[in-house]
Amino acid sequence: LENRWYNCFKGEINNMRVLLAGGAGYIGSHTAVSLIEAGHEVVIVDNYDNSCAEAIARVEALTNTQIPHYEVDVKDKAALDAVFKKEPVDCVIHFAGLKAVGESVEKPVAYYRNNIDTTLTLLEVMKENHVNQIVFSSSATVYGAENASPLYETMKKGTCTNPYGWTKWMMEQILSDAAYADKDLSVILLRYFNPIGAHPSGTIGEDPQGIPNNLMPYVSQTAIGKRECLTVFGGDYDTPDGTCLRDYIHVCDLAEGHVKAVEYAQTRKGVDIINLGTGTPYSVLDIVHAFEKANNLKLNYKIGPRREGDLAVCFSNADKAKEVLGWQAKRNLEDMCRDSWNWQKQNPNGYKK
Numbered sequence: 001l002e003n004r005w006y007n008c009f010k011g012e013i014n015n016m017r018v019l020l021a022g023g024a025g026y027i028g029s030h031t032a033v034s035l036i037e038a039g040h041e042v043v044i045v046d047n048y049d050n051s052c053a054e055a056i057a058r059v060e061a062l063t064n065t066q067i068p069h070y071e072v073d074v075k076d077k078a079a080l081d082a083v084f085k086k087e088p089v090d091c092v093i094h095f096a097g098l099k100a101v102g103e104s105v106e107k108p109v110a111y112y113r114n115n116i117d118t119t120l121t122l123l124e125v126m127k128e129n130h131v132n133q134i135v136f137s138s139s140a141t142v143y144g145a146e147n148a149s150p151l152y153e154t155m156k157k158g159t160c161t162n163p164y165g166w167t168k169w170m171m172e173q174i175l176s177d178a179a180y181a182d183k184d185l186s187v188i189l190l191r192y193f194n195p196i197g198a199h200p201s202g203t204i205g206e207d208p209q210g211i212p213n214n215l216m217p218y219v220s221q222t223a224i225g226k227r228e229c230l231t232v233f234g235g236d237y238d239t240p241d242g243t244c245l246r247d248y249i250h251v252c253d254l255a256e257g258h259v260k261a262v263e264y265a266q267t268r269k270g271v272d273i274i275n276l277g278t279g280t281p282y283s284v285l286d287i288v289h290a291f292e293k294a295n296n297l298k299l300n301y302k303i304g305p306r307r308e309g310d311l312a313v314c315f316s317n318a319d320k321a322k323e324v325l326g327w328q329a330k331r332n333l334e335d336m337c338r339d340s341w342n343w344q345k346q347n348p349n350g351y352k353k
């Protein structure tokens with residue numbers, strides 16, 4: 001309500017209809033909630049490769065709305081075009097992609113095929129349907145190892161260490177080239193840092209299939225007894241406590257950043273790169289201890305060897321998002337740990353009953 005009033009007051013921002021490609025996933029589902037709360041409408045397209053329709057049902061219940069949603073592979077041009085014809089939208093947010101770093105090393109062709117093709121197909125279908133605004137889920141990984149934190153959007157992109165990272169790198173390039181050629185196009189490349197946490201209701205959250213690759217789901221699955229012990233990857237880095245530093249951001253803050261990004265997208269053309277992080281680094285052990293404290297429990301963990309490809313330190317400078325979008329993260333590490341655990345406890349098997 002507050003946002004709607006503000007939008008009316010400013011007289012610049014119209015309520016928008018936004019297509020979320022990959023909108024049933026972790027970040028997409030939280031973004032759907034924030035968009036609806038800000039007075040926008042959403043349409044979801046997802047092939048449920050790494051998600052399920054139950055997530056959308058939960059978003060509908062949370063927001064008391066009905067969301068048009070389609071089980072469509074974004075690479076399927078005819079099917080995607082049919083959705084665009086049936087559901088006119090002003091803007092697209094492109095979340096659809098494969099995202100497991102380790103798996104991308106094993107299956108590079110599948111990663112390039114899915115991630116690059118979804119982007120190309122979206123751009124073609126958008127153009128044919130006169131949709132000119134796209135917000136893209138990029139990643140801090142494109143800064144590579146060459147750039148030292150804090151990472152600024154003005155830095156030259158670096159060398160990625162895995163195919164997943166390269167797909168992000170290349171998709172940024174593709175979207176930038178498209179915007180150079182088509183002066184009507186408005187492209188926002190959002191570089192996410194480390195999203196964790198869940199909606200405070202505990203009804204939507206991150207639902208990794210199999211053994212989690214990322215830290216927070218591993219922590220919460222260890223706490224609930226699904227995993228025996230968390231291995232901290234490396235205790236001998238050149239950091240204050242020897243474990244890696246990252247820029248963890250609450251997924252609801254990230255979601256609100258997307259609302260600001262789609263609103264900003266309608267006011268300008270060309271390409272903007274924007275970090276979505278907090279600007280504050282925490283170590284792996286900070287996360288372990290904050291999780292224990294916030295939830296009043298003990299975590300079984302041990303320090304193990306380093307994981308190949310990990311950087312010691314990675315965090316954002318978050319000034320641009322504040323200046324350009326008027327957005328900054330509001331939630332702290334305690335909120336992130338409490339909300340992750342709340343989701344895990346209420347949904348020990350994720351969206352599966």
Ligand code: NAD
Nearest residue numbers: 022025026027047048049050051073074096097099137139
């Ligand atoms: P997610 O896997 O939960 O969501 C991605 C969604 O895209 C899933 O619902 C999946 O089913 C869908 N999808 C994949 N390929 C598709 C296709 N061809 N057609 C239709 N749907 C398809 O992941 P997430 O954590 O919500 O991430 C969203 C985006 O943000 C991804 O592009 C990811 O690479 C990027 N990102 C995530 C993180 C993170 O730590 N979670 C960090 C940086 C960037």
Ligand code: UDP
Nearest residue numbers: 213214215218231232233244246284307310
């Ligand atoms: N990490 C860890 N144990 C795990 C998973 C991750 O110690 O089981 C560490 C990892 O080395 C990194 C941080 O936690 O320093 C965040 O890792 P994640 O895979 O979540 O995100 P990344 O920053 O690698 O994208």
